[in-house]
Amino acid sequence: MTIASNSPPSRLPLGDASGAGTKQRIRRAATRENQGDGRLAALFIAPALLGFAVFLLWPTLRGIYLSFTRFNLLTPPEWVGLDNYVRMVNDPIFWDSLWVTVEYVVINIGVQTVSALAIAVLLQRLTQSAWLRGIVLTPYLMSNVVAGLVWLWILDTQLGIGNEIISALGVDRIAFLNDETWAIPTIALINVWRHVGYTALLLFAGLQAIPGDMYEAAKVDGASEWRMFWRITMPLLRPVLAVVLIMTVIGSFQVFDTVAVTTAGGPANATNVLQYYIYGSAFGRFQFGYASAMSVALLVVLSAITVLQYRLTRAGQTDLG
Amino acid sequence: MAAVTAPTTTVRPQRRRFSPGRALAWTVMGLIILITLLPFYWILRTALSTNAGLNTSPADPLPVDLSTSGFERALGLQSAEEAVAQGGAGGGLDFWRYLLNSVLVSTLITGCQIFFSAMAAYAFARLRWRGRDKVFALFLAGLMVPTIFTLLPNFVLIKELHLVDSLLGIALPSLFMTPFAVFFLRQFFMNIPLEVEEAALLDGAGKVRIFFRVILPMASTPVITLSVLTYITSWNDYFWPLMVSYSDSSRVLTVALAIFRAQTPATGVDWSGLTAATLIAALPMLVLFACFARRIVSTIGFTGIK
Numbered sequence: 001m002t003i004a005s006n007s008p009p010s011r012l013p014l015g016d017a018s019g020a021g022t023k024q025r026i027r028r029a030a031t032r033e034n035q036g037d038g039r040l041a042a043l044f045i046a047p048a049l050l051g052f053a054v055f056l057l058w059p060t061l062r063g064i065y066l067s068f069t070r071f072n073l074l075t076p077p078e079w080v081g082l083d084n085y086v087r088m089v090n091d092p093i094f095w096d097s098l099w100v101t102v103e104y105v106v107i108n109i110g111v112q113t114v115s116a117l118a119i120a121v122l123l124q125r126l127t128q129s130a131w132l133r134g135i136v137l138t139p140y141l142m143s144n145v146v147a148g149l150v151w152l153w154i155l156d157t158q159l160g161i162g163n164e165i166i167s168a169l170g171v172d173r174i175a176f177l178n179d180e181t182w183a184i185p186t187i188a189l190i191n192v193w194r195h196v197g198y199t200a201l202l203l204f205a206g207l208q209a210i211p212g213d214m215y216e217a218a219k220v221d222g223a224s225e226w227r228m229f230w231r232i233t234m235p236l237l238r239p240v241l242a243v244v245l246i247m248t249v250i251g252s253f254q255v256f257d258t259v260a261v262t263t264a265g266g267p268a269n270a271t272n273v274l275q276y277y278i279y280g281s282a283f284g285r286f287q288f289g290y291a292s293a294m295s296v297a298l299l300v301v302l303s304a305i306t307v308l309q310y311r312l313t314r315a316g317q318t319d320l321g
Numbered sequence: 322m323a324a325v326t327a328p329t330t331t332v333r334p335q336r337r338r339f340s341p342g343r344a345l346a347w348t349v350m351g352l353i354i355l356i357t358l359l360p361f362y363w364i365l366r367t368a369l370s371t372n373a374g375l376n377t378s379p380a381d382p383l384p385v386d387l388s389t390s391g392f393e394r395a396l397g398l399q400s401a402e403e404a405v406a407q408g409g410a411g412g413g414l415d416f417w418r419y420l421l422n423s424v425l426v427s428t429l430i431t432g433c434q435i436f437f438s439a440m441a442a443y444a445f446a447r448l449r450w451r452g453r454d455k456v457f458a459l460f461l462a463g464l465m466v467p468t469i470f471t472l473l474p475n476f477v478l479i480k481e482l483h484l485v486d487s488l489l490g491i492a493l494p495s496l497f498m499t500p501f502a503v504f505f506l507r508q509f510f511m512n513i514p515l516e517v518e519e520a521a522l523l524d525g526a527g528k529v530r531i532f533f534r535v536i537l538p539m540a541s542t543p544v545i546t547l548s549v550l551t552y553i554t555s556w557n558d559y560f561w562p563l564m565v566s567y568s569d570s571s572r573v574l575t576v577a578l579a580i581f582r583a584q585t586p587a588t589g590v591d592w593s594g595l596t597a598a599t600l601i602a603a604l605p606m607l608v609l610f611a612c613f614a615r616r617i618v619s620t621i622g623f624t625g626i627k
Contacts, residue, residue, distance in 0.1 A: 036449040036450050041444045041449075041453070044443055044448065044532075045445075047437040047440065048460075049441070050497055051437065051497020051498045052498060054497075055475060055495075055497065056466065056500070058474075059470075059473075059478065060470065060474070062477070062478075063471065066474065066477075073480070118349070122346055122350050126343075126346055130615055130618050132350075132354075135357060135358065136354075137617075137618060138607070141553060141603070143559060143574075143575050143603075144557065144559060145557075145578050145602075146557075146599050149578060150364055150596075152582075154360060158379075159375060159379040159592065161363060164379055193356070202621065205621065256469075257559045257560060257575075260579065261578070261582055275560075288473065288477070291473060296470075299467065299470050302467060
């Protein structure tokens, strides 16, 4: 995946795999084979290819295969056809956890994208300080586990400083992570705290590619910052924003760590996100076949979303130049 | 990858006189910095307090009963009785050990993964061989598979290899490459002018020598940035080590933290010990980042496509 704008290396990955261009290149490569580096290349590519085949390609195929089996890890998998998928479609907990995950993603991505955009623009228009960019990035250096624990403490109902402040303001204490309504938004916002700086820096890099004289010209014409944002920044940032959005949505759907350390899926399955349910099915109930089927479902959902987003946002095209 | 080559048009805003809009913008920025950094201070303050003190004055902005007992508990320096008396679980978690495990796993992964990925990237960028484009297309397709999908089958594989509950088992799946690292480095290698390589060839250097003496040094900035980010990613990984490790011998910091949290004693969570442990887990990455911060923040734009 690549942020495509005015970059010279023209062999971009998407859609590169097929078509006449590739065939031609392969033929050209083949005719040069006499003077090629076949042996050396084999040596250089061997470790990566081994890793690719054993730990990426094989598990992907195997994951799909396992989804058609009953498998408890102790006895060999037993082919059951579509049983797991039939069970999945009829499993209210599955649909519930898919719904919870979607709710999480909507809040997480919504808040995160808007805040990241605001931070990136502020960084670009106010100051170019590398210091400030470093500060904004610090939460990203923490693991999800650490971020989860930090906020678990801050938001603790009895002792957390967050609730101390709330009660000092005269409002009732909120059991953020122990309340069915609050738990998912809270987890979504914890992860915004951790990821927003990283997302902001990606967008900031995109902003840096917008020619500065555009702003100068607009300023001469008397345009306000607000107007410049909507007329210059947003249209020219769109391709970058689109790619960042696709990436963050994919990441967001895989939420697990924060849930595992803060709520463990509770209260009453209110935060039983899909990945947590999958983990529980595999390692709690040893239903590896069923867990694999749900993983395949997640994979299909993610692929569909990626294609859809890519189409809708015209991520591959640029309005620049 | 635009940000690599796009001319960095640093729009240096001229010093303007005070305007309400600008003041508002700076206020918002200040608020963002506050929300970003305050939780770190609060963790430090809590780690340096005693559990008894935290119970009596939860809102005190300074450490209550300044003490290092939280850290002693996290590092296993207290006896079980002592720990229980101070509101700990007495479970005997030894964070020195987990720290060492985390360092071993992250170093192994980063060293091997970057090196092997760089070799492959060089073969894709500069060596001529049959099927190169087809194999590269395959790698790119791998970029589309979310890692999380491969975890369950990879666990089955690691179990078959009898590597469950070992550091090697944790490191193995990420040891050889990630499609992203290969793609990222290839992009940089292709931007190195061919003339440089040809000059070295004329001097009689072989391709292997060129890789080590010309290509790697010339791409040192992206290689370092990628290494630091890979180190941080593997240090922070939780889901995969959680599947693979069962005992102290292979427990890494993230997993240990979650166990610490789960061992809540009857008297309530040992917040002082837990926040101390959290700091122990987080501090090395803060230091690592501080060393390379400038390089990383200015290259993050094109390393971000993960």
